[in-house]
Amino acid sequence: MEIMRLVVTGPVGAGKSTFIRSVSEIAVVDTDRQATDETSLIKQKTTVAFDFGRLAFGPEMALHLYGTPGQSRFDFMWDILIQKAHAYILLVAAHRPREFVDARRIRAFMRQRSQVPMIIGLTHMDSPNAWDIENTAIALGYLNADKCPPIITVNPNEAASVAQAIITLVQHSMQNCLV
């Protein structure tokens, strides 16, 4: 069976752990700890090593999902996880524009280390303060639409929405392989 390793990354509170929990077929291996920094304003617990989930994708392929921590002090974990990734999704909370700069930093960090295909997933799009896709793309530094990776809307709480995001990511990475 072929294994495809997908990394789920993004700033704190974008929905990475929830994303993996929604679709994993096994009990997710998580490393949550009580948050004591500014993270605690958003949520109580935060990932400190990684989340791991597994999902069968057709009869021949298994997807291994790795979720990274959000805070940049854990960038050594970003490094470890991206080294073996086949593709990754950058989750960004569309209603917290202040964190776009963190998302850009993660994107730059990943791009320096890995050329694997990636897509962007915007979460919290149902919030009244959410930015739309076009503006978020510009805020994330994609001024030229041709060079922009696929951007999708995803609700990490809904298994169907997460599954759609994963299909998009796998398709995108397959296309890149063929080119």
Added chain:
Amino acid sequence: MAINTEKLGIVLQNFVTATSDVQGAALVTPDGLPLAASLPGGMDEERVSAMSAAMLSLGERIGQELARGGVDRIYVEGDKGYGILTSCGEDAVLLVLADQKAKQGVLMLEIKRAVAEIKLILN
């Protein structure tokens, strides 16, 4: 009562200077933020803290998944020395860096004492 960080720093510093072959120590929160540290030059406190938290949480998870029970300590033995992580109650994790020459029995005993002392300050 507020945590006496100054006292924590002094306890760590004393531990590092008084225990032979110990090169550094750091006390961090379980989510990877520094509380107090006395580390060798060139080591970044924030990075060390995050790494300690990641390692302890993974170790505890391994203990749980592979039915090894609660984790007392996590041990990294390299050819240049040891890195030992010990949980200090719910709110802190102690990392000790020791030389290859360190006698393990003495080291464990000293760590146990330091943990007891730190717990007193934290509570």
